[in-house]
Amino acid sequence: MTTAPKDPGAYGAMARTWLQQNLTGNLRTDRVHETPATLDELKAFEAAMHRAGLAGITWPKAYGGHGLTLREHLEANREIGLAPAPNAVNSIGKELAGPIIQAVGTEEQKLEYLPKILTMENVWCQGFSEPGAGSDLAALRTRADRTSDGWVVNGQKIWTSGASKSQRCLLLARTGVKEDRHKGLVLFAVPMDTPGIDTREIRSIEGHRHFCEVFFNDVVVDEANMLGAPDEGWSAATRVLSIERASNRMYRSWRFESELDHLITACRSDARTYAILQGYARDLAEVRIEIELLKGHVETLVEALLAGEEIGPSGSLPKLYWSEAHQKFARIAAEIVARFPTDAGQPLLDAKARMEAIYLASRAETIYAGTTEIQLDIIAKRILNLKKAA
Ligand SMILES: Cc1cc2nc3c(=O)[nH]c(=O)nc-3n(C[C@H](O)[C@H](O)[C@H](O)COP(=O)(O)OP(=O)(O)OC[C@H]3O[C@@H](n4cnc5c(N)ncnc54)[C@H](O)[C@@H]3O)c2cc1C
Structure with missing residues (x-):
């Protein structure tokens, strides 16, 4: 099974090469580390990602960005997702504060705040x-x-x-x-x-x-x-929330794919865990289909944004779908790794640690950036125009 897109595009290929060379040691999330990466190490890695062209991709050059389009952003984010990269320390700066400052900030504010987000001076x-x-x-x-x-x-x-x-x-x-x-x-x-x-x-x-x-x-x-x-606070805040729901952490579907592939590859390393995995074949096939749908949704969203469309309430669709699908996968993965034999080898121990961490983190996914109930409410009222039941 291969996860990396066969043709990542020129920008994606550059991102892939850079990540292969620089995502090393305790920065990798697919291994158990005796000494986890420190905050300073994570910040230095993120600043290096920016210098390499993997962050601030669509921001204007005048504000420290790379002046490219969402297409390059998507290509890079596919690779970031497929690589076992740590979660960004400054994702709120880069993905929420940055876009809103560009939308409503003064020129002075843009020059003051934006470059420091990308260099990691300001989290x-x-x-x-x-x-x-x-x-x-x-x-x-x-x-x-x-x-x-x-x-x-x-x-x-x-x-x-x-x-x-x-x-x-x-x-x-x-x-x-x-x-x-x-x-x-x-x-x-x-x-x-x-x-x-x-x-x-x-x-x-x-x-x-x-x-x-x-x-x-x-x-x-x-x-x-x-x-x-x-x-203007409310209109700016709702804009922040729709960005948060729809387009931030664009790598998420590909990260999800890499997690599923990691679990399968690890289970295949031992006949006993391979047998456990086979008992979940149908569930994992459903997860695979959900991942493909999510990836397609992100790609369609990027095309719509490139065509000048606003995100608006439709940001609730990917938020709802991703968080529910990922939480379901995390539950299945936690169940599988809980059944690993006690003398499991290192590849299985690495996968077990990663899946357990994913399971715990996934509990919050249907809460932050707006709960599942709130997304359903937005979809019902503002996309489907349904009336409240009497
Ligand atoms: C990991 C994580 C990170 C977060 N990070 C941030 C952050 O950096 N900054 C920040 O500002 N916030 C952050 N939040 C907060 C998050 O946005 C809120 O937790 C979320 O909006 C839900 O609000 P609440 O916790 O007050 O729950 P409540 O709003 O009290 O909801 C409780 C329950 O009632 C349900 N409910 C509420 N209203 C309705 C309704 N009208 N119809 C149907 N059901 C309803 C909800 O779905 C939920 O199940 C974070 C939350 C988490 C879990």
Whole structure:
């Protein structure tokens, strides 16, 4: 079984060669490592990816990008997915903050923020969710009051991925009262070392301390750090969310494919595990079909975006489909590796460790970037135009 596209395109071929040469040692996610890669090593790898042309591909050259199209972005992301690369530390910077700054930021803001995202000087986090405002984001309470010193922010965010490692926060706050709902929301680029910001890590099911609660106590944010107009926050935020659902981590379907292939190859290394695998042939065939559909969906989406179409509510389709399919695969994979013999060889131990990590991480996939129920609601109301049951 082969995973790599036979013709990756010129850009994809360049990406493949670079990854083969540079994705080495403890950066690889298909092996068990005694010493996992440190944050500095991961950041250095990501900065090197940018220099090699594997990040900031579509961003204008004036802002540190490579000035190419989504076609090259897709070619590179296929290869990034197929390689056992670590998850990006700065995906919020590159895939959410970056595009929104390009859409609503001033020229000064673009020049100030964008290049530092790609060089990894500035890692970004996303301060949207709050206790009581997750699915219903318009219920958020964090306030921003305009004073003669600038904006003063008070409130609390939660589930802020990577906040304790970030230099900037893409913060959504309100200027009016909670009852204003979507009106009066404002977006900021807040430096995380501003006095009054208190970041507390939360331990996740995987044992990581990636999640955070972030408290804002009289945090003064300069007018220059406001992104867009004070009333543009909601439209900018929904744009961020549709990008998050549809086109960020474009490598996901190919990463998914590489995980399935890793499991199958490892199981084939031992007659006993090959026999276990055969018992799951039908389930894994379904997974393979789902992966092919997902890849096709991404490729169609790229063509639509290249033709100038907006993502809008259709971003909910790939989010829903990918998270449900991947969670199902992770459950099957965890079941298979749990049955590995205790004297399994190294290829099986590597696959077992990877599948277990995938299983734990997959539990959150139907929650973040909008839950499954919320995606179904958007699809029903805004794509299918269905009426609420009486
Ligand atoms: C791994 C991970 C990373 C995250 N990273 C970030 C981040 O970096 N920044 C950030 O701002 N947020 C982040 N989040 C938060 C995430 O966006 C929210 O968890 C998500 O939007 C759900 O909100 P909630 O947790 O408040 O659950 P709730 O909104 O309280 O939902 C609870 C349950 O009720 C259901 N439900 C809610 N409303 C409806 C409805 N109208 N109809 C039907 N069912 C409904 C939901 O589907 C869910 O099952 C992250 C979450 C996770 C798990």
